[in-house]
Amino acid sequence: MSKRIIKKVAVIGSGIMGSGIACHFANIGIEVLLLDIVPKNLNDIEKAKGLTIADGTVRNRLVNDSLQKALKSKPSPIYHEKFANQITTGNLEDDIAKVNEVDWIIEVVVERLDIKKQVFENLEKHRKPGTLITSNTSGIPIKFMSDGRSDDFKKHFCGTHFFNPARYLKLFEIIPGPETSQEVLEFLNNYGEQFLGKTSVVAKDTPAFIGNRIGIFGIQSLFHQVKELGLTIEEVDKLTGPVIGRPKSATFRTVDVVGLDTLVHVANGIYENCPDDEAHELFKLPGFINTMMENKWLGSKTGQGFYKKVKDDNGKSEILSLDLDTLEYRSNKKAKFATLELTKPVEKVIDRFKILISGKDKAGAFYRKNFAAMFAYVSNRIPEISDELYKIDDAMKAGFGWEHGPFQIWDAIGVKKGIDIMKSEGLEPASWVNDMLASGNLSFYSVQNGATHYYDISSKSQTKKPDQDAFIILDNIRKSNEVFKNSGAVIEDLGDGIINCEFQSKMNTIGGDVLAGLNKAIDIAEKDFDGLIVGNQGANFSVGANIGMIFMMAVEQEYEELNGAIKYFQDTMMRMRYSAIPTISAPHGLSLGGACELSMHADKVVAAAETYIGLVEFGVGVIPGGAGSKEMALRASDSFRKGDVELNVLQEYFLTIGMAKVATSAYEAFDLGLLQKGKDVVVVNKDRQIATAKAHARIMADAGYTQPIKRKDVKVLGKQALGMFLVGTDSMEAANYISEHDQKIANKLAYVMAGGDLSEPTLVSEQYLLDLEREAFLSLCTERKTLERIQHMLKTGKPLRN
Incomplete structure (x- = not known):
């Protein structure tokens, strides 16, 4: 069988979901044809211009x-604004014949079987044989759609x-029809994982498939429990959020974001x-x-749901909560439980x-x-919705976060x-x-x-989960492959002469023990291995340097120790830059401050597309002090071209x-000079x-890696740049764009x-x-306003502008 290559896709239907899917294909470099219906009537602007339905616009x-609308939405559905150029738009009357040029047609029209079947009938008149054709339905049986x-x-x-949103949620359910070929299923499963960056799950053709069947059960179960247990919506959101490894939006805020009507449609x-x-x-x-x-x-779409944002007489915003007994909005009540307090010292959710x-x-x-109901329900869904239990777990992690x-x-x-607990x-x-x-x-x-x-279940034995060979799962190898460990980092042997240094601190902050672990990793790699990776599989790569440690040293005026700590960083x-072995940083999620500096000093960065990276030290009243300011001056120097x-x-x-x-994707980081093209x-x-x-x-090791020579070029x-910057910051402070302390940091x-x-x-x-x-960093740490900024960040997690 010939190799199947996807060069161009057609997305039929441009609503929130269709546009999101189109954008994500554009994200991975695929040419997209996005089609929708022709409007039935002119709008007021078109009438005023004297246009007719025949006009192309x-x-x-x-x-x-x-x-x-999709491209302007936040968070963005696209990695970089230039990727939108890969999407061509059209309509289902004038441009439907163009589907004969594509390799994959994805239908994303309204959830009505009659309309979908009509769309498929029209598409088949123009589709070339062998072209993939799939439906993004969230619940209509696949077997009904291909009739005729x-x-x-x-x-x-x-x-x-x-x-939804297609860029951010990883679940990609593949639901075979009665006659779908095995080759198509295998191709889509692999394509979803390798190219779309998804967790591919082949599901059975049952109502709501896997993710929504279990997810909607969980939400409906909570809807019934909330009154039975006398809980408020704030209490449920507190209990079903980050404490159990769920998104911050938890239950009721998530429903507000998704839309109650969407949930009701699936539940019905x-x-x-x-x-x-x-x-x-x-249900x-x-x-x-x-x-x-x-x-x-x-x-959110109607301005109120379980929560409602209002402004008081002074214009200050307040979030009100819905009282489920009176169905009236009231001020938020802080939720607190003794059981949750017991989990605070326990960092790992599991x-x-x-x-x-x-x-x-x-x-x-x-x-x-809650868990008793969920455990009983998922056990009874096998083999109804899946023969393998891991598919249910994969679907909930990838689809519901x-x-x-x-x-x-x-x-x-x-x-x-x-x-x-089930029996109880x-x-x-x-x-x-x-x-x-x-x-x-x-x-x-x-x-x-x-x-x-x-x-x-069929063999009554432990069976290897498929498709793992392309992955390295650090949780699975950490104990057996451990080379070194301290309180801040663990070093694992990945095999083939490569080791990995994984941060183990809270939020992967970079403090003394992490730096000691990094230095130890370089020592070990230079002595016994061929290369070093700095990477982890936590929620975020690292939120940066341990500012709590910096704050304590600065408050105690231990400037000599602080100078030593910054020099150590x-x-x-x-050492990352000038070691005898290749070093690779693997940032993902939040990769801020010191974590960005670390990545900039690796020989190569292998970044996840969803990497939010930046030098954010201004927010705590200092400049990048872990070689970041130096590195940006160096990169500027390397960018100078004749005539610039x-x-x-x-x-x-x-x-x-x-x-x-802060780049909102790895692709944006190239524009900021934080990642380097060609490297x-x-x-x-x-x-x-x-x-x-x-x-x-x-x-890199096999190519004959040579230890770099420290730069002196x-x-x-000098003064011409310094004068320009000082005039600029003075003007900005005079115009109240920045504060006096902002000006001092900038200078x-x-x-x-x-x-x-x-x-x-x-x-x-x-x-x-x-x-x-280092001298500039230390001098800023003696400033009262810098200490106020650091303290505010430590207390609230938000920057202070003073």
């Missing part, structure tokens, strides 16, 4: 308006359910189409939901579940009831303990769970030879620091990041990046700039 108005279509259509047709579909579901009545909407639907309290179900208060009762799936949580509590709630697990225990398998998952295994970054106005080039790098710019690379699937970094390290512009940065007040452009060493940087 009118005929494409719906699709163009939808795409522009050709054999070739049916063979290449299935469901491909993206979750399950209620109507799953009459034999043992929890059938749970019946409680009275308060029906009232909210009647009142059009649908959430270790909290045993504590939570043992709680003696209302929270403990909530968790026992859960850190751990229900079977993983059950394992953490203990399978037998989970059954006990009058529930029973599916019979296969008891069979599993009887066969000697006491958990749903195990790790064997560095690979995740799951309990396979700088020296460690320079060098001051303008330097100014761009200065502003990246001075405005604390650094981007990986769309974060799960493949460590494996990809390892491959690059191996290539950095061109700095310190200007002095470093200009290379001091040298009388003319001069070539200097990196060490010269590092010394200027």
Whole structure:
């Protein structure tokens, strides 16, 4: 069979979902044709211009308006604004014949079977044989949609359910139709993982498939429990948020964002189409939901839902909460539970579940009831919605942002303990769970030879989870492959001569122990290995330097110790740059301040596409002091070209620091000079990041890596640059764009990046700039307003402008 390559896709339907899918294909370099219907009527602007329906701008108005709305939305559906150029728009009357040029057609029209079938009938007139054709339906049975279509259509047709927003949520459900070929399923499964950066899950053609079937059950279960347990919506959101590894929006805020009408649509579909579901009545909407639907309290889209944002007489915003008893809005009530206090010292979410179900208060009762219901439900969905339990966990993690799936949580509590709490709630697990225990398998998952295994019901044994060979899962190898460990870092042998240094501090902050671990990793790699990766698989790469440590030293006026600590940071970054082995940084998520500096000093960066990276030190009243200010001056110098106005080039790098710019994707980081074109690379699937970094390290080592020589040729512009910067900051302060203290920080940065007040452009060493940087950093740490900024950040997590 010939190799299938996707060069161009057509997306049919440009609503929120369709435009989002189009943007994500553009993100990965695919040409996209986005089509929608022709408007039936002219709008007022078109009438005023004397246009007619025959006019091209009118005929494409719906699709163009939808795409522009998507591109302007926050968070953005696209990695970089230039990627939007890969999307061509059109309409289903004038441009439908163009689908014969594409490799994959994705239907994303309204959720009505009659309309979908009509669209497919029209598409088949123009689709060339062999073209993939899929539906993004969230619940309509796939088997009904292909009725009446050709054999070739049916063979290449299935469901491909993206979750909204398509860029950020990783779940990609693939739902085969009755005649979908195995080749198509295998291709889509691999394409979703490798190119779209998704977690691909092949689901059965059952109502709501896997993710929404379980997710909507969980939400409906909470809707019924909230009154039964006398909980407020704030309390439920507190109990179902980050403490159990769920998004900050938890339950009710998430429903507001998604839209209550969307949830009700799916819940009604399950209620109507799953009459034999043992929890059938749970999908019946409680009275308060029906009232909210009647009142059009649908959430963010209508301005109010479970929460409502209002302004008081002074113009100050306040978030009100809905009282589910009175259905009136009231001021927020802070939620607090003794059980949750017990989990505060426990950093790993997976270790909290045993504590939570043992709680003696209302929270403990909530968790026992909630987990009992979920465990019973997911066990009974096998084999109905999936034959393999891991698919349910994968779907919940990728589609709903859960850190751990229900079977993983059950394992953490203990399978037998989970059954006990089920029985206490009058529930029973599916019979296969008891069979599993009887066969000697006491958990749903195990790790064997560095690979995740799951309990396979048909063979009654632990079976290797498929498609792991492209991944390196640090949790699976950490204990068996540990080379070194301290309180801040652990070093693992990845095999093939490459080691990894993984931060283990809170939020992966970079303090003394982390730096010691990094230095130890370089020592070990230089002695016994061929390359070093600095990477982890936490929620974020690192939020930067440990500012709490800096604050304590500065408050105690321990300036000599602080100078030593900053020099240690700088020296460690320079070791990353000038070691005898290739070093690779693998940032993802938040990669701020010191974490950005670390990445800038690696030989290569293998960044996840979803990397939010920047030098944000201005927010705490200092300049980048871990070699970041030096590095930006060096990169500006390396960017100078014959004929450039060098001051303008330097100014761009200065502003990246001075405005604390943070790239909202790895691709934007190239524009800011934080990543370098031709050297650094981007990986769309974060799960493949460590494996990809390892491959690059191996290539660099095999190519004959040569230890770099420290630079002494950095061109700095001296007084001419310093004068320009000082005039600029003075003007900005005079116009009240920046505060007096902002000006002071900016002037310190200007002095470093200009290379001091040298009388003319001069070539200097990196060490010269590092010394200027450290001196400026230390002087700012003596400022009261800087200490206020650091303290405010430590207390609130937000910057203070004083």
